[in-house]
Amino acid sequence: MPAPAIIFPADPLNPRRPDPHFAWEARTLRELGGEHHLVDHDGLLAGRAEEAVRRVPRDAGPLWYRGWMLPSARYADFAAALAARGGNLLTSAPGYATAHELPGWYGVFEGATPASAWIPSEGPEAPGPAELAEAAAQLGGRGPAIVKDYVKSRKHEWHEACYVPELADLAALGRVVGRFVELQGEFLTGGVVLRRYEEFEGADVPAAGPLGTNGAARTNGASGATSAAGAAGPERADGGAPGSGGRAVEARV
Incomplete structure (x- = not known):
């Protein structure tokens, strides 16, 4: 399996860079040769999952999410929107709900x-x-x-x-x-x-x-x-x- 990329929330004021809370993690990941993508967290919360993941490349393969909490239903939408683009969240929607609630x-x-x-x-x-x-x-x-x-x-x-x-x-x-x-x-x-x-x-x-x-x-x-x-x-x-x-x-x- 290829090395998973990590998805971080985007900065609401500049969607081309990570949320400042996670910026140091994204920077460390880059320094170690890893890859990250960005997601619109507010869009996920609002139920616009397909729009929220548009910056994640198609066929991205295995993915980890490192970010703010999401309601279980919104996480399931997130996983489905990524799957439709060829991405695979390694924590499944049922697994997330089990750990989250x-x-x-x-x-x-x-x-x-x-x-x-x-x-x-x-x-x-x-x-x-x-x-x-x-x-x-x-x-x-x-x-x-x-x-x-x-x-x-x-x-x-x-x-x-x-x-x-x-x-x-x-x-x-x-x-x-x-x-x-x-x-x-x-x-x-x-x-x-x-x-x-x-x-x-x-x-x-x-x-x-x-x-x-x-x-x-x-x-x-x-x-x-x-x-x-x-x-x-x-x-x-x-x-x-x-x-x-x-x-x-x-x-x-």
Whole structure:
């Protein structure tokens, strides 16, 4: 098999060059003798896959995608548009969906990732009290948790739409979940996930900046900002949850 080329997102302001976030990777690839192509990420998100891949040469052969996350359906359109031009994404659309959305990968990592329960949804509609109570019961019915969808949380609205101090308080759980769904709106992916809130082991070194004082850094279980073939990016090195302090000895990836 010929060496795969790598597809990067194009710079929205200059589509002939890579997105600045990935420019150093593209440059390193060129220095190593590799080949890269560019794709219009905004076009992919808007459902214009055929137009978005027009800068990828025909019969490009095997391809890796290294770029911003895409919804699973948009990635499938991406793969199909490349296949129509003779390109082959080495991470298939089903493989991407499995790695990208929590229910797909959870069984592989169960026991090494916070315990989770999820409620599928056909759209941005909050689960009812009975569904939330059942999901909370799957996590033991008590203790703190975070709310997210199959891909992302809203950790920057931590107390409003992410963190649940006590699962047994179903009224508070319903408020946080309802606000999360409201804020996610049309971008809600898959459904609502409850993940057990866990403390990371922390060092006795205060974190710099606004995170505060000594203490264990915490994981919120949220997906990272970027993705390579569906893999979630790393959590902040200094911990996770807004308001937590200290440096984490452990890190979530």
